[in-house]
Amino acid sequence: MRSIVAPYGRWEPATPAQVASLLSALPCRWWVAGGYAIELAAGRRLRDHGDIDVMLLRPDQIHLHGVLRGWEHWAADPPGVLRPWEPAETLPQAVHDVWCRPGPDEPWRIQIMLDETRDGDWLSRRDPGIRRPLPEIGEISPEGVPYLAPEIQLFYKAKQPRPKDETDFAAVLPFLTQVQRRWLNEALAHSFGTHPWRDQLAC
Template sequence: MGLRTDITNWMPLSVSEINKIFSVIPIRWCIAGGWALDLHLRKQTREHSDIDVIITREEQLIAYQYLNRHWMLYRAENGKLSLWEDGEYLSSTNDVWVSKSDGAPWAFQLMIIDTEGDCWTYKRDKSIRRPLADIILQTADGIPYLRPEIQLLHKAGGSKVREKDYKDFQTMLPSLLQQEKAWLKASLNRQFPEGHDWVKFL
């Protein structure tokens, strides 16, 4: 079982390189993370040390068959990076790191999301959900990316909110629509009944 520990060895692909790879794979996918927010704002607001791509759990093996021809895929789980074997269905892994070879820098990350019927479900609180068709927006040139309020929920919902996540939130706030703010606020109140720092801004 190939294990890797070089977690800072990143040379992320560009958004357009990702689009080129994924647009030929017959699955639902989109750009996530800080890049999703920048695509929404139509400008780069900060440096990005990596690039995240969302796929659904039910379509993971299709993604694997296409990517495996040119890339090595590693499951990130419990702080370990181990090779994702051909045909292996990842039932609980949410994060896969991808590189050209076992020593090459990391090029992108796959984030595996869960669905129920036609809905995406939030991994930290399954009662928070949206229709799958609703969670992806597109840039003017057709690059799919995760809706800002859903990306911000992922950033807000972790056990520790990083400084860059808070900055991303502040950068996005002025351009969030009323219904996006309302959804994010309701979702944060549901996940954190005891309160969350971001709610007062919404």
């Protein structure tokens, strides 16, 4: 397993299969997100990963301590300072990320990303005008791992695409259905107006 040094300690990201095992007792929906979600959609490994993201709806944060019992949970307070998150605390709206590790001397294994929900829909935390019914925001891999729909993950990657985001977009584009392409194209138009990915989505 590859170890990656981060400002607050080293990362050894869990695999999607390990995440599925660790979170199997969660009584709520969750989805592998980030670059691993793109790989699950493409059906192959694309690149190295510094961490693994798991999306959880904000109201469901109350279940995390009980499932990852004994783990450390650190909240990323804006502008990105990590601090311990205790079980009795409800994280404020400004906190979107939680780093998790089995103990103080262990590497970080999972990053939880809290997203918003309202009236049975998922809402983008970056643009509340972008929303989808909850049953439509995820898919299941052949191995049974739930992951964020690739068009939604690409929407999050589109704000300021890095080289790895361009790699992910190019790799998963052939696997997007016309419905997925149209949704992403319209979401990009709504949030950004022009965007370099839109021309490729229209092909």
